[in-house]
Each structure stands twice: as C-alpha cells, then as structure tokens.
Amino acid sequence: MSKYKLFLLRHGEGAWNKENRFCSWVDQKLSENGVVEAQECGRLLKEQGYQFDQVFTSILSRSVQTAWLVLEAMGLEWVPVTKSWRLNERHYGALIGLNRAEMALNHGEEQVKLWRRSYDIMPPPIDESHPYYAEIYNDRRYSTCDVPKEELPKTESLKEVLDRLLPYWNDVIVPVIKSGQMVLISAHGNSCRALLKHLEDISETDIVNVTLPTGIPVLLELDEDLRPVKPRQLLGDQAKIQAAIKKVEDQGKANAQNK
C-alpha cells in the first residue's frame, strides 16, 4: 500500500541544455522555455490537487529558480526551500562546457553515452587550466558546504553522485517524508537518476536506459520503508514526454542540433 508520495523534478531547460553543452556545476539560469516549463509544471501539479510542505533543491540556480516558479504557480510561495550541494548535478569534470554532439564527432557516440549514462565511469577530472575551473571553485556558494572546498569533487560518475547524495537523503529528507510532509526535490537529470537508482533498486546496467526530460514531475508512491509500490509516473502528456526523453538522448548523437 502507498503510504508516502514524493516528487522528483529535473529543472526546466537551462541556457546550456539548449546549446547542448555539458552544464554540470556551471551556474546557468533557465532559458525562456525553461521558465515556461517550470510554470506549466506548477500549474499541472495544482490542477491535479497536489500540495507541498517542503522543497529541497541543489545550490545551482536552475534548480532553485524552478522550485520558486513551481511554488509560485501553485500559490505556495511560503513553503520552505532547503538547498544543498549534495543535490547538485553530477560533476562532469573536464567535459564541462563542451558540446555533446562535437564530443560524439570526436570521440564517438558510444563513448559519449558511456560518459553520460554509465554507472561508474568518470570523465577526466577538471583542473586549473579548465576555462570554468575558477568560476566554479571561487564561487562563494562552495565555501558554505558541509565539506571543505578542497574535498569537493573534480569529476564524478553516477556512483559518486549517489555516494554524496545518500547521507543527505537519509539524514535530512527521509525524516521529513516520514513525518508525513509532502516533499518536492527540484534537482537535476543525474542527481534524480541517482536517487531513482537507489529507491527503485535499478541495476547498474539498467540505469543506463533511464533519462529524464526537463520540467516534468516524476511521482513516486512509496511504502512505509520508502520502497516504491508502483512504477514511477511522469505526469503530463505522455507523447510529449516520450519526445522530450528522445530529445535528451539524441543530444549525444554526432548529428544533434546545436552542434
């Protein structure tokens, strides 16, 4: 029997999603389309009668902005929003800023798929010569984390994302859900994939085939031990959702638009 409901949400489209560049820890805002996606998501949730008591986001603006727009559309601006770097997008290391289609042309589509979707393959780490290194590590938000700045990742596989996310899930989010509060996690494609892997016990092979589109709420119905009692539901027009998933998958093809 379903005891708890939980929503996961990949933020609305960001400027670099549109340009097909790995965004990761670079702090990009939502595109105009991303703003509309987040507002539509909030309207849909309201229409379907959902309410939230607490929202958790990463410390990247696109996930925070999405949470605000969803809450505004639902008339729930007062709801507390808690932010943690542990919900940040996966750290894509030296790939940050690069265009996926160009990477597919240079390294092959298979390699790009391995970098993007495999469970335990890490891209090469970012170093000080990288054009976005200073922007990321000099950003004051990374002095506020619960680990020293020097210990923050320089690259991550999905496995490392899960390793840094799980303590936050277990210690902070789980008690809130178990207290009966309705929670929205407004995060990123890969931080949500990592959490789905954990909650749905998805194998390392099968997680490769899980892709989340931007701005689509994912409803999980969980039992008292927070195990899913039915398959996840992506809310909205199912044909549009499938097209949006394919678009994200196709970003790693050599002939993708916005090369």
Ligand SMILES: O=C(O)[C@@H](COP(=O)(O)O)OP(=O)(O)O
């Ligand atoms: O870092 C990025 O560019 C995307 C994910 O990229 P892919 O894993 O889909 O390549 O993350 P998000 O837009 O969810 O923050």
